Amino acid sequence: MAKKKKKGLSGGAKAGIILVILLAAAALTLGLISYFQPSLTIQLKEEAERNLHKPQSVTESLGEGDTWTLSEEEMLALSNVTFDQSMLLVNGSHKLPADFRADVAEYKTSTVFMNRCIMDSYARLAARIRQDFDEPLYVSSAYRTREEQEEILRESPDVAQEVDASEHQCGLALDVYVPQYAGAGFLRHDAGKFVNEKAWEFGFIIRYPSYGEKETGISFEPWHIRYVGAPHAQYMMENKVTLEAYMEMLPSDTFLKVGHYLVTRQSGDTYTLPKTWESAVISPDNCGGYVMTFYMG
Numbered sequence: 633m634a635k636k637k638k639k640g641l642s643g644g645a646k647a648g649i650i651l652v653i654l655l656a657a658a659a660l661t662l663g664l665i666s667y668f669q670p671s672l673t674i675q676l677k678e679e680a681e682r683n684l685h686k687p688q689s690v691t692e693s694l695g696e697g698d699t700w701t702l703s704e705e706e707m708l709a710l711s712n713v714t715f716d717q718s719m720l721l722v723n724g725s726h727k728l729p730a731d732f733r734a735d736v737a738e739y740k741t742s743t744v745f746m747n748r749c750i751m752d753s754y755a756r757l758a759a760r761i762r763q764d765f766d767e768p769l770y771v772s773s774a775y776r777t778r779e780e781q782e783e784i785l786r787e788s789p790d791v792a793q794e795v796d797a798s799e800h801q802c803g804l805a806l807d808v809y810v811p812q813y814a815g816a817g818f819l820r821h822d823a824g825k826f827v828n829e830k831a832w833e834f835g836f837i838i839r840y841p842s843y844g845e846k847e848t849g850i851s852f853e854p855w856h857i858r859y860v861g862a863p864h865a866q867y868m869m870e871n872k873v874t875l876e877a878y879m880e881m882l883p884s885d886t887f888l889k890v891g892h893y894l895v896t897r898q899s900g901d902t903y904t905l906p907k908t909w910e911s912a913v914i915s916p917d918n919c920g921g922y923v924m925t926f927y928m929g
Protein backbone atom coordinates (compact mmCIF):
# COMPACT_ATOMS: atom_id res chain seq x y z
CA MET A 633 0.00 0.00 0.00
CA ALA A 634 2.76 2.34 1.07
CA LYS A 635 4.60 1.68 -2.17
CA LYS A 636 1.48 2.35 -4.22
CA LYS A 637 0.86 5.60 -2.36
CA LYS A 638 4.41 6.75 -3.05
CA LYS A 639 3.94 5.95 -6.73
CA GLY A 640 0.73 8.04 -6.74
CA LEU A 641 2.54 11.06 -5.28
CA SER A 642 5.23 10.75 -7.86
CA GLY A 643 2.53 10.79 -10.58
CA GLY A 644 1.05 13.94 -8.99
CA ALA A 645 4.43 15.61 -9.00
CA LYS A 646 4.85 14.74 -12.66
CA ALA A 647 1.42 16.18 -13.44
CA GLY A 648 2.41 19.30 -11.50
CA ILE A 649 5.58 19.70 -13.54
CA ILE A 650 3.65 19.23 -16.78
CA LEU A 651 1.11 21.84 -15.63
CA VAL A 652 3.88 24.33 -14.83
CA ILE A 653 5.44 23.71 -18.25
CA LEU A 654 2.06 24.18 -19.95
CA LEU A 655 1.40 27.39 -18.03
CA ALA A 656 4.86 28.70 -18.87
CA ALA A 657 4.30 27.85 -22.54
CA ALA A 658 0.93 29.63 -22.48
CA ALA A 659 2.45 32.69 -20.81
CA LEU A 660 5.29 32.71 -23.33
CA THR A 661 2.82 32.38 -26.22
CA LEU A 662 0.71 35.24 -24.87
CA GLY A 663 3.85 37.31 -24.36
CA LEU A 664 4.98 36.62 -27.93
CA ILE A 665 1.53 37.42 -29.33
CA SER A 666 1.35 40.69 -27.41
CA TYR A 667 4.85 41.58 -28.63
CA PHE A 668 4.42 40.69 -32.27
CA GLN A 669 0.70 41.42 -32.59
CA PRO A 670 -0.08 44.11 -30.01
CA SER A 671 -3.15 45.11 -32.01
CA LEU A 672 -4.60 41.58 -31.67
CA THR A 673 -4.09 41.70 -27.89
CA ILE A 674 -5.87 45.05 -27.72
CA GLN A 675 -8.65 43.83 -29.96
CA LEU A 676 -9.39 40.81 -27.73
CA LYS A 677 -9.31 42.93 -24.57
CA GLU A 678 -11.46 45.74 -25.97
CA GLU A 679 -14.03 43.41 -27.50
CA ALA A 680 -14.44 41.64 -24.14
CA GLU A 681 -14.82 45.00 -22.37
CA ARG A 682 -17.29 46.22 -24.96
CA ASN A 683 -19.47 43.15 -24.49
CA LEU A 684 -19.47 43.62 -20.72
CA HIS A 685 -20.29 47.33 -20.61
CA LYS A 686 -23.05 48.75 -22.75
CA PRO A 687 -22.78 52.53 -23.19
CA GLN A 688 -24.63 54.58 -20.62
CA SER A 689 -26.78 57.25 -22.19
CA VAL A 690 -28.47 59.82 -19.98
CA THR A 691 -30.55 62.48 -21.65
CA GLU A 692 -31.80 65.67 -20.12
CA SER A 693 -34.91 67.54 -21.16
CA LEU A 694 -34.92 71.26 -20.49
CA GLY A 695 -38.17 73.00 -19.62
CA GLU A 696 -39.64 75.47 -22.12
CA GLY A 697 -38.56 78.39 -19.93
CA ASP A 698 -34.96 77.14 -20.02
CA THR A 699 -34.58 77.03 -23.80
CA TRP A 700 -34.56 79.35 -26.76
CA THR A 701 -35.67 78.57 -30.26
CA LEU A 702 -33.58 80.30 -32.90
CA SER A 703 -33.53 80.30 -36.66
CA GLU A 704 -30.39 78.87 -38.30
CA GLU A 705 -29.28 82.40 -39.15
CA GLU A 706 -29.77 83.59 -35.56
CA MET A 707 -27.96 80.55 -34.20
CA LEU A 708 -24.99 81.10 -36.52
CA ALA A 709 -24.84 84.76 -35.45
CA LEU A 710 -24.44 84.00 -31.74
CA SER A 711 -21.40 85.76 -30.32
CA ASN A 712 -20.82 83.65 -27.20
CA VAL A 713 -20.19 80.43 -29.15
CA THR A 714 -17.10 78.89 -30.75
CA PHE A 715 -17.90 77.73 -34.27
CA ASP A 716 -15.59 75.06 -35.61
CA GLN A 717 -15.55 71.87 -37.76
CA SER A 718 -14.75 69.42 -34.96
CA MET A 719 -17.83 67.20 -35.32
CA LEU A 720 -17.93 66.56 -39.05
CA LEU A 721 -18.85 62.98 -39.84
CA VAL A 722 -16.90 61.94 -42.91
CA ASN A 723 -17.00 58.44 -44.40
CA GLY A 724 -18.06 56.58 -47.53
CA SER A 725 -21.73 57.30 -46.82
CA HIS A 726 -21.16 60.90 -45.77
CA LYS A 727 -18.76 62.43 -48.25
CA LEU A 728 -17.59 66.00 -48.09
CA PRO A 729 -19.25 68.29 -50.61
CA ALA A 730 -16.95 69.09 -53.52
CA ASP A 731 -16.82 72.75 -52.48
CA PHE A 732 -15.87 71.94 -48.86
CA ARG A 733 -13.33 74.32 -47.36
CA ALA A 734 -11.31 72.99 -44.43
CA ASP A 735 -10.39 75.56 -41.80
CA VAL A 736 -6.68 74.73 -41.85
CA ALA A 737 -3.42 76.50 -41.12
CA GLU A 738 0.24 75.55 -40.79
CA TYR A 739 1.17 74.10 -37.40
CA LYS A 740 3.93 76.39 -36.09
CA THR A 741 6.56 76.34 -38.88
CA SER A 742 6.36 72.60 -39.50
CA THR A 743 4.94 72.66 -43.07
CA VAL A 744 2.25 70.39 -41.57
CA PHE A 745 -1.24 71.77 -42.11
CA MET A 746 -4.07 70.87 -39.76
CA ASN A 747 -7.48 72.18 -38.76
CA ARG A 748 -7.21 75.22 -36.50
CA CYS A 749 -9.45 73.63 -33.86
CA ILE A 750 -7.02 70.75 -33.20
CA MET A 751 -3.72 72.64 -32.90
CA ASP A 752 -3.73 73.32 -29.16
CA SER A 753 -4.77 69.76 -28.39
CA TYR A 754 -2.08 68.26 -30.62
CA ALA A 755 0.53 70.54 -29.01
CA ARG A 756 -0.51 69.39 -25.54
CA LEU A 757 -0.52 65.72 -26.55
CA ALA A 758 2.93 66.00 -28.18
CA ALA A 759 4.29 67.81 -25.09
CA ARG A 760 2.97 65.02 -22.87
CA ILE A 761 4.58 62.33 -25.05
CA ARG A 762 7.88 64.23 -24.94
CA GLN A 763 7.66 64.61 -21.18
CA ASP A 764 6.64 61.02 -20.34
CA PHE A 765 8.48 59.04 -23.02
CA ASP A 766 11.24 61.38 -24.16
CA GLU A 767 10.15 61.04 -27.79
CA PRO A 768 8.77 63.46 -30.36
CA LEU A 769 5.25 62.67 -31.56
CA TYR A 770 5.57 63.04 -35.32
CA VAL A 771 2.79 63.37 -37.89
CA SER A 772 3.17 61.42 -41.14
CA SER A 773 -0.10 62.68 -42.61
CA ALA A 774 -2.37 65.50 -41.52
CA TYR A 775 -4.43 67.73 -43.85
CA ARG A 776 -4.71 66.50 -47.42
CA THR A 777 -6.15 68.42 -50.30
CA ARG A 778 -8.71 66.76 -52.57
CA GLU A 779 -5.99 66.39 -55.21
CA GLU A 780 -3.63 64.71 -52.72
CA GLN A 781 -6.36 62.25 -51.74
CA GLU A 782 -6.94 61.52 -55.45
CA GLU A 783 -3.25 60.77 -55.85
CA ILE A 784 -3.15 58.50 -52.78
CA LEU A 785 -6.18 56.63 -54.11
CA ARG A 786 -4.45 56.15 -57.47
CA GLU A 787 -1.33 54.82 -55.74
CA SER A 788 -3.06 52.55 -53.18
CA PRO A 789 -6.60 51.83 -54.41
CA ASP A 790 -6.96 48.87 -52.01
CA VAL A 791 -6.40 50.74 -48.76
CA ALA A 792 -6.99 54.44 -49.44
CA GLN A 793 -10.32 56.09 -48.75
CA GLU A 794 -12.32 57.40 -51.66
CA VAL A 795 -12.00 61.06 -52.53
CA ASP A 796 -14.15 63.22 -50.21
CA ALA A 797 -14.57 60.26 -47.82
CA SER A 798 -11.29 60.89 -45.97
CA GLU A 799 -11.32 63.01 -42.83
CA HIS A 800 -7.74 63.98 -43.67
CA GLN A 801 -9.40 66.39 -46.12
CA CYS A 802 -10.82 68.24 -43.08
CA GLY A 803 -7.46 68.44 -41.31
CA LEU A 804 -9.12 66.84 -38.27
CA ALA A 805 -7.17 63.56 -38.50
CA LEU A 806 -3.50 62.95 -37.83
CA ASP A 807 -1.46 59.84 -38.55
CA VAL A 808 1.06 59.87 -35.69
CA TYR A 809 4.18 57.92 -34.76
CA VAL A 810 7.34 58.06 -32.71
CA PRO A 811 10.74 57.34 -34.34
CA GLN A 812 11.07 53.65 -35.40
CA TYR A 813 7.47 52.90 -34.37
CA ALA A 814 5.05 53.81 -37.15
CA GLY A 815 1.88 52.16 -38.41
CA ALA A 816 0.79 49.02 -36.55
CA GLY A 817 4.19 49.04 -34.81
CA PHE A 818 3.14 52.22 -32.97
CA LEU A 819 1.56 49.98 -30.32
CA ARG A 820 4.90 48.34 -29.57
CA HIS A 821 6.08 51.59 -28.02
CA ASP A 822 4.68 52.81 -24.71
CA ALA A 823 3.99 56.18 -26.35
CA GLY A 824 1.70 54.40 -28.83
CA LYS A 825 -0.08 52.59 -26.02
CA PHE A 826 -0.50 55.89 -24.21
CA VAL A 827 -1.99 57.56 -27.30
CA ASN A 828 -4.43 54.68 -27.71
CA GLU A 829 -5.50 54.73 -24.08
CA LYS A 830 -5.35 58.42 -23.20
CA ALA A 831 -5.63 60.58 -26.32
CA TRP A 832 -9.24 61.27 -25.33
CA GLU A 833 -7.90 63.44 -22.49
CA PHE A 834 -6.68 65.73 -25.28
CA GLY A 835 -9.92 65.59 -27.29
CA PHE A 836 -8.84 62.86 -29.77
CA ILE A 837 -10.41 59.49 -30.49
CA ILE A 838 -8.95 56.39 -32.11
CA ARG A 839 -11.19 56.85 -35.12
CA TYR A 840 -10.96 53.27 -36.37
CA PRO A 841 -10.86 51.27 -33.13
CA SER A 842 -10.30 47.52 -32.88
CA TYR A 843 -13.99 46.92 -32.20
CA GLY A 844 -15.37 49.29 -34.81
CA GLU A 845 -14.84 47.69 -38.20
CA LYS A 846 -18.52 46.80 -38.71
CA GLU A 847 -19.54 50.41 -38.08
CA THR A 848 -16.63 52.30 -39.65
CA GLY A 849 -15.89 49.86 -42.48
CA ILE A 850 -12.20 50.25 -41.68
CA SER A 851 -10.01 47.87 -39.69
CA PHE A 852 -8.06 48.95 -36.60
CA GLU A 853 -5.73 51.91 -37.19
CA PRO A 854 -3.94 52.63 -33.89
CA TRP A 855 -2.04 55.51 -35.52
CA HIS A 856 -4.97 57.53 -36.92
CA ILE A 857 -6.27 59.95 -34.30
CA ARG A 858 -9.22 62.23 -34.94
CA TYR A 859 -10.09 65.36 -33.02
CA VAL A 860 -13.67 65.68 -31.82
CA GLY A 861 -13.05 67.66 -28.64
CA ALA A 862 -14.26 67.19 -25.11
CA PRO A 863 -16.55 65.74 -23.93
CA HIS A 864 -17.21 63.61 -27.04
CA ALA A 865 -13.79 61.96 -27.05
CA GLN A 866 -14.10 60.86 -23.44
CA TYR A 867 -17.60 59.48 -23.95
CA MET A 868 -16.70 57.58 -27.11
CA MET A 869 -13.49 56.05 -25.80
CA GLU A 870 -14.83 55.16 -22.35
CA ASN A 871 -17.99 53.60 -23.74
CA LYS A 872 -16.27 52.07 -26.78
CA VAL A 873 -18.58 53.83 -29.22
CA THR A 874 -17.50 54.69 -32.77
CA LEU A 875 -18.14 58.17 -34.18
CA GLU A 876 -20.79 56.65 -36.47
CA ALA A 877 -22.67 55.15 -33.50
CA TYR A 878 -22.21 58.26 -31.35
CA MET A 879 -23.74 60.52 -34.01
CA GLU A 880 -26.70 58.14 -34.24
CA MET A 881 -27.31 58.30 -30.50
CA LEU A 882 -27.20 62.10 -30.17
CA PRO A 883 -30.75 63.30 -29.50
CA SER A 884 -32.33 66.14 -31.46
CA ASP A 885 -35.22 66.94 -29.12
CA THR A 886 -33.37 66.52 -25.80
CA PHE A 887 -29.74 66.73 -24.71
CA LEU A 888 -27.26 63.95 -24.06
CA LYS A 889 -25.75 64.63 -20.65
CA VAL A 890 -22.01 64.01 -20.63
CA GLY A 891 -20.42 65.12 -17.38
CA HIS A 892 -20.97 68.87 -17.14
CA TYR A 893 -21.89 69.11 -20.83
CA LEU A 894 -25.16 68.94 -22.72
CA VAL A 895 -24.92 67.72 -26.31
CA THR A 896 -27.55 67.80 -29.03
CA ARG A 897 -27.61 67.27 -32.79
CA GLN A 898 -30.23 69.20 -34.69
CA SER A 899 -31.15 70.14 -38.23
CA GLY A 900 -33.92 72.06 -39.91
CA ASP A 901 -35.17 75.64 -39.86
CA THR A 902 -35.12 76.16 -36.09
CA TYR A 903 -32.74 75.18 -33.31
CA THR A 904 -33.43 74.75 -29.60
CA LEU A 905 -30.64 75.80 -27.28
CA PRO A 906 -30.37 76.21 -23.51
CA LYS A 907 -30.87 79.84 -22.46
CA THR A 908 -27.58 80.00 -20.60
CA TRP A 909 -24.26 78.18 -20.69
CA GLU A 910 -20.65 78.81 -19.70
CA SER A 911 -19.16 78.01 -23.09
CA ALA A 912 -20.43 76.37 -26.26
CA VAL A 913 -19.09 74.81 -29.44
CA ILE A 914 -21.23 74.40 -32.55
CA SER A 915 -19.98 72.37 -35.51
CA PRO A 916 -21.69 71.30 -38.71
CA ASP A 917 -22.13 67.49 -38.84
CA ASN A 918 -21.70 67.05 -42.63
CA CYS A 919 -25.20 65.56 -42.70
CA GLY A 920 -27.13 68.81 -43.05
CA GLY A 921 -27.26 69.71 -39.35
CA TYR A 922 -25.14 70.75 -36.39
CA VAL A 923 -23.73 69.19 -33.25
CA MET A 924 -24.01 71.64 -30.33
CA THR A 925 -21.99 71.20 -27.17
CA PHE A 926 -22.75 73.30 -24.11
CA TYR A 927 -20.52 73.43 -21.05
CA MET A 928 -22.94 74.11 -18.22
CA GLY A 929 -20.35 74.68 -15.49
Ligand SMILES: [Zn+2]
Nearest residue numbers: 805806807856
Ligand atom coordinates in the same frame (compact mmCIF):
# COMPACT_ATOMS: atom_id res chain seq x y z
ZN1 LIG B 1 -5.06 58.56 -41.33
